[in-house]
Amino acid sequence: MAYVDGFLLIVPTDKIDDYKKISKKAGKVWREYGALEYRECVGDDLDMPFGRPFPKLLKLKPTETAVFSWIVYKSKAQRNQVNAKVMKDPRLNDMDPKSMPFDMKKMSMGGFTVLVDV
Known part of the structure; x- marks a missing residue:
């Protein structure tokens, strides 16, 4: 069964292009x-009239938006193998958390077992 790492983070809207460069490299x-x-x-259409809208949930400032990301793997075991290799890759080791175009302390992430795959 497939396994997914999911991420939700807050990025200043004026830093989206910087974030895109980093995420393309990481991807x-x-x-x-x-x-x-x-x-x-x-996020570009986040003020939904029902539920708890992302701006409220994340306490977004007018100059920020949400980024919703995911990585799909064959299984949790394969995810662990892939992530171990990624963490050792020198292409990503030069990324300083202090120079990221978003506040890493406001990032949420987790691993998810696929419940429905239609």
């Missing part, structure tokens, strides 16, 4: 090591 590395999918999605 290539994850895919090279075996991830089946790597998606990064920027």
Whole structure:
């Protein structure tokens, strides 16, 4: 059964292009090591009239937006193998958390077992 790492983060809207450069680089590395999918999605229609809208949930400032991302793997075991290789890859080791175009302390992430795959 497929396994998914999911991410939700807050990015200043004026830093989206910087974030895109980093995520394209990271996505290539994850895919090279075996991830089946790597998606990064920027919020552009977040004020929904029902539920708890992302801006309220994330306490977004007017100058920020949400980025919703996921990486798909064959299994949790394969995810662990891929991530171990990614973490050792020198192409990503030069990324300083202090110079990221978003606050890493506000990032949420987790691993998910696929419940429905239609």
